[in-house]
Amino acid sequence: MPVLCLIANPAEPELDTAIATEVADAVGGELNWLNPDIACEIVEPKSTEALASARAIIGERPIDAALVPTEGRRKQLLIADMDSTMIEQECIDELADELGIKPQVAEITDRAMRGELDFGQALDTRVALLKGLERRVVEEIRRERITLAPGGRALVHTMKAYGAYTSLVSGGFTLFADYIAKRIGFDEAVANVLDFDGDVLAGTVQKPIVDKDTKRQRLEALAAERGLDLAQTLAVGDGANDLDMIRIAGFGVALHAKPAVAAEAGIRIDHGDLTALLYLQGYSEDDFVR
Ligand SMILES: [Mg+2]
Incomplete structure (x- = not known):
């Protein structure tokens, strides 16, 4: 029904x-x-x-x-993208802004998220441009420029209160994802690790990178570990690298997503904030845990 x-x-x-x-x-x-x-x-x-x-x-x-x-409307596993999904920025573009190269980097990010570029190559290209950026500057950007997407805390806290496990999976960086996951309340974070040369970015990222396959595999592994059917899971994201996990999840949600992603997802949310994912599961405002 x-x-x-x-x-x-x-x-x-x-x-x-x-x-x-x-x-x-x-x-x-x-x-x-x-x-x-x-x-x-x-x-x-x-x-x-x-x-x-x-x-x-x-x-x-x-x-x-x-x-x-x-x-099975109330899902037992949430797997969420970070950039432009749980936060309102693309972290890599904010780092580039500090070096005065945001337009060049943001264009590559946008094309990669639309699925027009190879994700791994696009990541390597952009990370190389960030070489030399100091750790304290990265931490400052993380503190001052990143804003949480509305409804994210309610989504994570409510699903956890009703027994779900929550995972933040990001093609971005652990420097941001670990911090953001803690702020929102996720059980875990998976992201790429930037190499440092002393106290500055080395311009490289550890391999293998977190890409669309990693995201899908994490969803499959978490479901298997917890004895869940994929129908009992919810995946949300906005970019081309989220599409594989969105396709196989019980609720696959494209949130304010790139056109190719929104077109392929089972559920598209173009206007609502992250609390939309709670309403989809039948939670009413009174059920929310904030
Ligand atoms: Mg994203």
């Missing part, structure tokens, strides 16, 4: 009763609010075209729609 979820961004709560009722009337099924003006679900829609109908009614409004199965 499916559930149709309608979700807005808490910062732009545009899901009013009129639109929710209009969708519910069009597709049939029982309307249940998870958070007024932000998220609702329509249980067992009668229409086989429920998702398309909902999207047609929503039109240009900043509201996401997703159709998910009711069974």
Whole structure:
């Protein structure tokens, strides 16, 4: 039995009763609010075209729609990308900014995340450009420029409170991922290790790197270790290197993702923040742990 979820961004709560009722009337099924003006679900829609109908009614409004199965809706494993998913920046671009080369580096990052460049080569090229950057500068950037994506703490803390294991898997760097994982509350972090030459970046990264295969393999390994079926997992990311884990997870979510990723993911969230992933699982605002 499916559930149709309608979700807005808490910062732009545009899901009013009129639109929710209009969708519910069009597709049939029982309307249940998870958070007024932000998220609702329509249980067992009668229409086989429920998702398309909902999207047609929503039109240009900043509201996401997703159709998910009711069974096994609360996932027991969360695996999440870091850059532009759990945080609002691309760490490597912020490091490059310090050296005055952000435009060049950001262009490579963007193309790599769109899947237009080989991820490993693009990483090596950019890391080489960062050679000479001091450790204390990296730590300063980490402290001052990185902001957590809204809803991330609620997502991780709530899923953990309901028994899930949470993993941050990043094609970025442990210097950021370990720190961010701790701040948000993840159980673990997996990321690339930058080499240092004394107290400055050497311009190289340890091999093998964390790429799309590593992310997918981590998801498979964690599920196996915990005796979980892949259907009981949730993967979220925005880049081409997240697509493999998104494809095999029970809920594979493309969050504010590059077009090629959003097109391929089972679930796309273009407007909502990270709490959208809790509403997809049927959690209501009262269930959130912040
Ligand atoms: Mg990303």
